[in-house]
Amino acid sequence: MTKTIERARRFPALPEIDDVTRREFLIGAAGLLVLAPYGCGGSGGSEVDGPEDGRMAEHEFGETRVPEDPQRIVVTDGEITLDPMVALGVEPVAAPEPNYTGGIPEQISSRIEGDLTSIGTVSEPDFERVAELSPDLILGIAPIVEEGYDRLSQIAPTVGLDYEQTAWKEQLHRVASVIGREGEAERLLSDYEGRVSRLRETAADRLEGVTVTVARATDLGFRHLTREGSFPWTVLGELGLQAPREQEAGEVGEPFIEISQEDTPLLEADYIFLATDAGDSDESQVVEEVRSNALWRELEGEKIEVPSSRWVFGNVLTANAILDDVERYLVEESR
Numbered sequence: 001m002t003k004t005i006e007r008a009r010r011f012p013a014l015p016e017i018d019d020v021t022r023r024e025f026l027i028g029a030a031g032l033l034v035l036a037p038y039g040c041g042g043s044g045g046s047e048v049d050g051p052e053d054g055r056m057a058e059h060e061f062g063e064t065r066v067p068e069d070p071q072r073i074v075v076t077d078g079e080i081t082l083d084p085m086v087a088l089g090v091e092p093v094a095a096p097e098p099n100y101t102g103g104i105p106e107q108i109s110s111r112i113e114g115d116l117t118s119i120g121t122v123s124e125p126d127f128e129r130v131a132e133l134s135p136d137l138i139l140g141i142a143p144i145v146e147e148g149y150d151r152l153s154q155i156a157p158t159v160g161l162d163y164e165q166t167a168w169k170e171q172l173h174r175v176a177s178v179i180g181r182e183g184e185a186e187r188l189l190s191d192y193e194g195r196v197s198r199l200r201e202t203a204a205d206r207l208e209g210v211t212v213t214v215a216r217a218t219d220l221g222f223r224h225l226t227r228e229g230s231f232p233w234t235v236l237g238e239l240g241l242q243a244p245r246e247q248e249a250g251e252v253g254e255p256f257i258e259i260s261q262e263d264t265p266l267l268e269a270d271y272i273f274l275a276t277d278a279g280d281s282d283e284s285q286v287v288e289e290v291r292s293n294a295l296w297r298e299l300e301g302e303k304i305e306v307p308s309s310r311w312v313f314g315n316v317l318t319a320n321a322i323l324d325d326v327e328r329y330l331v332e333e334s335r
Contacts, residue, residue, distance in 0.1 A: 047153040057178045059159045060142035061149060066157045067136050070179055074130055074156070076140030076148070078122055079105060080163065083315035084172045085139075086111045087188055088181040094133055096122045101277055105309035107321040131155045139178060165231040165255060168315045188316050195323060196238050203331045210330065211269040212241045213301070216256070216308060217276055217290045223256040224267060225275075225312070230255045232273075232311050235322045244269050264295035271330060272301045275308040304329050 047064075054065045075081045075095040082095055086108050094117040098104045104112070117133060120126040125148060130138070138145075138158040145152065145160030152158040161174045169189060176185035200207065214225040214232050227233050227243040246266050247257070259266060276287050287305075290296055296303075310321040 047158075048156055054157075055180070057157075057159050059174075059178075060162055061145075061160050064153075064157045064159055066159065066178060068180055070137040072133065072135045073137045073139055073179070074119060074133060074135040076119075076122070076125065076138060076152070077144040079108060079309075080171075080313060080315070081140050081161075081175065082108050083317045084168075084175040084185075085179065087172070087316045088176055088179065088184050090179055090181065093117060093135065094119045094130070096120060096125065100307075100309040102307065102309060105307075105314070105318065105321075107310055107314075107317045111317070127151050127155070137179070139175070165313060166229060166234050168231065168234065168319065172316055192316055192319060192323075195320070196235075199323065199327065199331070200239055203327075206331050207240055210241055210271065211244050211301075212236055213244060213247070213267045213269040213272045214311065215259075215267055215272065215274050216312060217274060217286045218308070219286055221258050222261070222286070222290060223258045225256050226254050228254075231313055231318075232322055235319045236326070239323075239326060241326075261289070261293050261295065264293055264299070267296075267301075268299050269301045272299060272303045273311065273325075274303060274305050275311045276305055277308045302329075 051065070051067055054067045056063050057066045070090075073085070073090065073092040075085065075092045078096050078099050082092070082104065085092060091112055091114065097118055097120065099122065103109065104116075117129070119129050119133075122144060127148070130152065135156040138152050138156050140160060141163035142160035143163065145158060149158060149160065159178050161171065161178070163171060172185050172188065173182070176182045214230065214236070216223055216225060224247055225232060227237065227247070233243070244266070246268075274287075274290065304325075306325055310318055310325070314321075
């Protein structure tokens with residue numbers, strides 16, 4: 001087989017995401033753990049390439065020959081790749097432990113028929129377990145694949161894809177291209193965009209001019225998710241919803257801005273969504289601090305608590321879950 005892997009560059013952080021948010025994605029609500037080195041670079045082994053009749057997949061480390069129709073895929077980064085893959089109709093054989101305390105987000109788990117084998121955590125994968133599963137493809141976003149790439153690519157063809165949370169549609173296409181589901185990706189996006197158009201048309205009177213805040217309370221802090229840099233606003237913005245003008249300060253593209261309890265009045269909007277990581281004791285304490293804050297109680301907008309697992313990071317399944325919540329809270333309940 002012709003060896004086609006070339007290390008193109010290193011990824012010290014997720015694109016467009018600072019260190020705090022990177023940890024937040026990696027460990028969900030688990031705490032302030034820093035991503036541990038996988039301890040695997042420079043092993044000196046040779047990369048495993050796919051079958052001769054496979055397709056060439058371009059990715060962040062070069063290009064790799066992968067199977068035309070991979071059957072045993074291991075995901076390295078959890079929900080970020082699970083969401084598009086499951087939406088495309090492919091169920092991987094293994095993935096890391098869920099990033100959220102409540103497990104794999106419901107919008108994803110409801111589409112998984114079997115049990116996913118655990119390969120450890122995102123920060124500490126079990127390479128021996130991965131090898132025992134005999135995968136024919138290992139797939140994840142580049143910042144997560146990077147540290148373990150040398151060892152993973154000795155087990156099976158390994159692909160590390162670019163990732164930016166506001167570019168989830170492009171990410172869907174990237175995953176689809178690797179696993180041979182480009183047509184399905186087009187259908188999923190067409191269905192999603194059609195749903196957005198219909199909702200804007202049928203609920204124009206209840207969405208026009210409406211302001212929305214998306215805040216998140218975790219053990220990593222209390223913040224609001226920005227209009228220009230966060231995943232949920234890629235959905236809310238397409239519906240024509242607006243963030244309060246007072247929240248638009250700060251660097252363009254930042255996914256969130258930390259706020260103090262004294263800054264709570266900046267969250268004032270017609271609807272205030274508070275994303276929480278339900279089930280974690282430390283998280284509950286932080287949420288209680290927000291709820292007990294007198295300035296929070298004085299906000300006049302309708303306050304709605306939603307799970308972080310369907311509002312903070314995701315792809316087409318999570319985007320549709322946000323549309324579900326918009327229909328429920330902003331459209332149906334306002335009639």
